[in-house]
Amino acid sequence: MIAVETAEHSAVHLDSARxxxxACGAAIVVMAGFGSIYSFTAFANDMAEEFDTGLGPISIVFGITVFLYFGSALLSGRLYDRFGIVPLLIVGGALFxxxxxxxxxxxxxxHGYVLYGVxxxxxxxxxxxxxxALTATWFDKHRAMAQGLVATGSxxxxxxYVPFAQRLLAEYGWRVGMRWLAVIATAILVFGLLVIRQPPRTHVGSPRRHLSLVVRTATFWQMGTSGVLFTIAVIGTIGLIIPFSIDDGxxxxxxxxxxxxxxxxxIVGRLALTSLARPLGSIRLLKIAFGGLPVAYTIWFITTRVDALGTKYGLLVVFAAVLGVSYGGFVALLGDVTAYLFGLANIGAVVGIFFFFSGTGALIGPPLLGFTHDAAGGAGVPILMVGVISLAGVLVLLPMTRHPLALATYIGPGGQPSAASAPPPRAMVPSPQPAAIPTAGSPTDGLAAAMARPLTAALRSAPPDVFWPIPSDGVPDRNGAAAPVTVSDVARSN
Structure with missing residues (x-):
């Protein structure tokens, strides 16, 4: 049974120093996770030579690993909602x-498929x-920036890690290099356990019902499908960019x-785009970030048609920069967009499903590029293929709504539940400023009550697209329904 905090108490932790x-601790742990896994691209060629195989079979190791890294969120999101972050850091860190x-x-x-992958x-x-998911529950006003900070870890x-792994490879070989990465990961995970904390528990309504409502929306499937296409392209590229470039001279x-x-x-993409989230809107910026991928792959494809090595490498640097900004911005904004569109109820499970979609794309991407490269005898065909895939993802995401979904179980900042169930509104309704509530017995008490009743009734019957209900007594009732509400302005309009 999850404890219910008052509105005053539950709001204290939002955007706090704690x-x-x-968020900083989470960013450092995420850095160790992504860095260790992405170091595989530095070891790939040497592993292929030692095991006498092509890039296709070797890339399966990376594909399985990234699939499980993202895909296991389908389970870990639910475990987080139930047990919190500490047990997951201990068990997951030991396996890692x-x-x-x-x-x-x-x-x-x-054996590498099993051991590295699992x-x-x-x-x-x-x-x-x-x-x-944890970071999202610590913030309201600065949620996009905090999510961007955590995503900066990747x-x-x-x-x-990748240049460092190359140094380890040159000095010791890939086997000893992996052991050094294990030592570093251990130190970082211990540090994470010391600084990462859960926020105060808040009322979360009916998580199971909320999740069932979320997965029935078209917006959910737009985000999921675009996430699969995004990671097919990006993870496939990160896993094989080094061997592809070496083959190209x-x-x-x-x-x-x-x-x-x-x-x-x-990192530039994460920090720049999340800092613009409040004035421009996270969802708009998410679409712009995705739109950079087809541009990046166009540049990469052009490099395969250039013979001058200096010009080729210059274009590759431009390609890598555009890819990085797009990748960083998309990943950093995804958490804020998820919380904004679907609310905080059961957010671990909702984020986990989206990570599973990303994991599916990661499982497909590296082997798809690797085997296509082996069959085509070069990088041109697989690069053209992922360019088309990224363009398809842009077309899927482009028509997605920019307003929160009117779900009966929607939970806003501070853990406050939505108003009673109501059908989605047809148009955006401006959010009025909350009126001052006179004290009982004041001369204006009767007039204020008479003026407040129509507004309260209107809000109960047809809630606007964006609003944060505030119970008058600060505590939801035992059924999760809010007391008569007022409405605060929404500072962030996506």
């Missing part, structure tokens, strides 16, 4: 570190999506720096 500390150590010992490739993929997935991981070290550019520009 929340920012938690164990997977790195065990993979460094494999002598048969399919260890890093499933283990990391137990805490990855819940960290994003950009830092890409930017720092780029030196190995220079190819590794392309991943650094992707990571650095993804």
């Amino acid at each position: 929340g920012w500390v938690t 570190v164990g997977g790195l150590v065990a993979t460094s010992q494999v002598t048969v490739l399919w 260890g890093l993929g499933f283990g990391g997935g137990l805490f990855n999506a819940p960290l994003f 950009g830092l991981g890409t930017m720092i 780029v030196a190995e070290l220079a190819a590794g720096w392309l991943v650094f550019v992707v990571g650095l520009s993804s």
Whole structure:
């Protein structure tokens, strides 16, 4: 049974210093997770040579790992809603570190499918999506920025870990390199356990009913489908950008720096786009971020038709920068858009489903690009293919609504429930400023009550697209229904 906090108490933690500390800790843990997994691209060629196989079979290791890393959120989101973040960090962290150590010992490739995939993929997935859901519950006004901070962790991981993994590869080989990554991951996970905290528990209405309403909406399936197409393109690219570039004539070290550019520009994209979320709207920016992918792949395809190595590499750097900004912005905004469109009720499960969609794309992307590369004898065909896939994703996402869904179970900031069930409104209704409530016995008491009754009745019968109900006594009743409500302005209009 989840405890119910008063509106005054539950709102205290929102946008607090404690929340920012938690967001920073989550970002560092996310950095270790993404960085360790994406380091696989630095080891791929050496592993392919040692196991005497092509890029296709090797890319399956990466595809399985990223699929489980995102896809296990289908389970971890529900576990987070029930148990909180600490057990998931402990169990997931142990599997993650164990997977790195065990993979460094494999002598048969399919063992890597299991050990690297289950260890890093499933283990990391137990805490990855819940960290994003956790951060969303700590913030209201600055939620997009906080989500961007956490998502910056994946950009830092890409930017720092891949060049570092190349150095480890050059000095010690891929096996010892993985053991060093395990040591670093252990230290970061312990740090995360010390600084990451749960927010106060708040009333969450009927989570199961809310989830059933969410999955029936067209908006949910638009986001899910576009997420699959997005990760087919992006994760496939990150997993194989180094070997593709080497095959196209780029030196190995220079190819590794392309991943650094992707990571650095993804941080720029995360911070820049999330800082613009309040004035421009997270959903509008999410669509713009996705729209950058077809542009990036057009540039990448052009590089395969350029012979001059200097010009080719310059265009590859531009491609990596555009890809990074698009990737970073999309990932950073996704958590805020999810909370904004569907509310905070059962947010761990909702975010988990979207991560599962992303994991499905990640399972498809690397093997699709790897085997297509082996069959076509070059990178041109797979690059053209992912460009078309990214364009399809843009077309799916473009018509998505920019207003929160009028769900009866919608939970707003501070854990406050929506007004009573009502059909979705046909048009946007402006949110009036809350009127002052006179004290009982004042001369204006009768007049104020007479004026308030029509407004209250109107809000109960037809709630606007965007509003945060505020119970007059600060506490929802035992059935989860709010007391007579007033409405505050919504500062963020998406």
